[in-house]
Amino acid sequence: MIALALAVLLLLNCAGCWDRRELDALNVATMIGVDRIVKDGKPRVLVSILSLKTVVGGAPSGGGSVVMPPSLGYVSSAEGETITDAARNIALRSPRLLYLGHAQAIVIGERMAREGIQDVIDYADRNKEIRYRTEVVTCQGSALEALESQPEYESTSAMELSKMIRNDPVRISKVVPANLFNMIYSLMTPGKDAAMPRMSLLAPPERGSSIRKGPASGEITLGKQSQQDQAGQQTGAKDQDVNPLLGVEEAQHPERKTFQVDGTAVFSGDKLVGWLNEKEGLGTMFITRQARGGEIPFAFKSPEPNASYTFRSASASVKPVISQDGITFEVMIKGSGQLTEDKNSAIDLTKESDTKAAEQLINAEAQRACQDAVTKCQSLHADIFGFGDMIHKADPVFWKQIGDRWRDYFPGVKVQVTASFTIENTGVTGEAIKTR
């Protein structure tokens, strides 16, 4: 009897889950943009969502091949009094439930960033769908525009942006990456300020760019084959407009924009106070031990940079030294890599002295990058390196005296950078090409 009752009870579970969300009723967000705007004199929040267009219904009949919907991403935005309110207000124009679990990036508008990002991070932290590995970026201008820009290589901007940021430390190390967890950590930890990549818009200058000649906003062509199929099946005038096979000239849209990640936003507390350029970004990446690969151009016996060094590994150790006359951070950077450019064979690597001299120049460049970054951040009162946190960990007693005033203390801190990079090889050629 009990077994029967239990069986019936268990049967109830098979009906499905209370919290089920079907894919065709979801609005799957891939990127979230948050802006602060003023409307009718009142501050409002504008939340923009770049969503994935989910396929509804079965494959279309006829033709044999599955034709994908023309659009893979679209932006919808809504405003409200708080971020959650605005995000919920998207329901006013969308029948689908907003699902943020696949959001790959959160874009914060410049104005929002200047006025404080604490509530954005808090919103994302509290939201149980948004994950801690979601990238966080600040964009120049409004986040809405940033979301509307077109991806060049990937199917969605979110994918492109997050891959760019994730690959940065390995390839160039010029932009300080930050995910949601890093932001929460930076905001909560005394003696550590936040930094995140800067996303900025770019109209591609190349005439052949897929952005300029592609179909209308948000639409991504899916390769030659399907275009040919479409062209063969449909002969509408609209299709001819956007069909790239009919000639690049006909479909030029120079006003369309893509985006790039070209700098680092620096925060003091939760407010945006300035930007780091690429070189300063590299210095920051060295000090914070995030750099894993990149370029150091340098000038060898020449007024202008004429050689380039690619480092393939880098590590750093930072040691706070507290003495009578202040705090000094001794930063030791080590790395190895190869010479990748050598104009007119200026450097003769067969000579020990030339190698040593080149290494010294590389080290000087790396040190300068670090010093530039430190000087810039000191002028902004933003300790994005976590120097304060290091003191806290190394000498908690001393930290108790200065912890509260760290942002005022930080600009007076001395940072001594010593770099030691080694040239391990020269690529696949020995001496450089000599023009005769």
Added chain:
Amino acid sequence: MLDKGRISSVQLLLIICMLDGATGIFFLASEVAKIAGPDSWISVSILPSLYGLLVAGVVIALAKRFPYKVFTEYLPDVVGKIPGKLLAAVYTLSFIFVASVILNEGTTFINAAFMPRTPLSVFDVMLAVVAIYGAYLGIECIARENELIFSLFMISILLTLALVTTDINLNNLKPVFENGILPAIKAAPMICPLRGYVFFILMLYPYLNQKQEAAKVALLFLLIYTVYPVWAMLTIVGLLGGQVTGHLVFPYLVLARYISVGNFLDRMEILIAVIWIAGVFMKLAVFYHSAAIAAANTLGLRSYRATLLPIAIITVIISRTLFPTILKLTTFLSQTYPIYALIGELAIPALILLIALIRKRM
């Protein structure tokens, strides 16, 4: 002895391990980190285990005097009929109370973390019904079920902890003893009740087939649970830092969500659901079983099964009224529960042992 089941010493060990491991790390990691910060791993190790050792000593000495009776059964023999029955009633109520706390923990977590729309009572009833069925079938069934479930439980825990190892930043564990050793000690009592679950040897001793191994079980349990929570806490705080760990409600869930190995092994939080459902279910079943036995002893019934259904209904009803919000629950677990546990797990058994010793002399 109302339950005729027999369990082996390994099964006993696994049951106690399950009682400790199931809910503690989820609800208390954050509370411990709030007080102890980077020193949390020290809080969860030595001190609670010493307390556990104390409880184990008392409990095993007491259990050896009455090897064929359950704790609540011989209370009247030791302290007299009326006080004994009263104490047994107190234990019955405590078991029911703790069972409802566990039920509340279980459903609150699922609700907050995974299924916010499903009414809590649905989870309450579903969990309670399954656990009650386990208790109905007896301790032998629970022990065997636990053998199966504990392995799943442990594999999931080890997997989640191991997969974030590469993301750990050991600097997060510094500074050690920033405000002296006191915060680390202050946070320790919250973990004590968990180690004190070794008390359940008293309720399970009669079923044990090799009674001489009880002490070994207790020691092994304490050994395992001096190492495992330290590892878990080192991982959580090493990954998230003391500040963020204290700020989160379920740091362990965030830890599992943070797993990302090689860009393809991620979104592992479903393992947490596995750990959670398994742990809460087993814990509930054991508590229901003990509550039913204690109730039957108090009332002098010949079968404990009759009391199961009322107990289940009571727990489902009071679990919601006791702690309407998750913050009240965590506050209770971190501040009030240690005191209750100290009385129930250590003070009363120690008193009973003392009286039993004195009466033997007389």
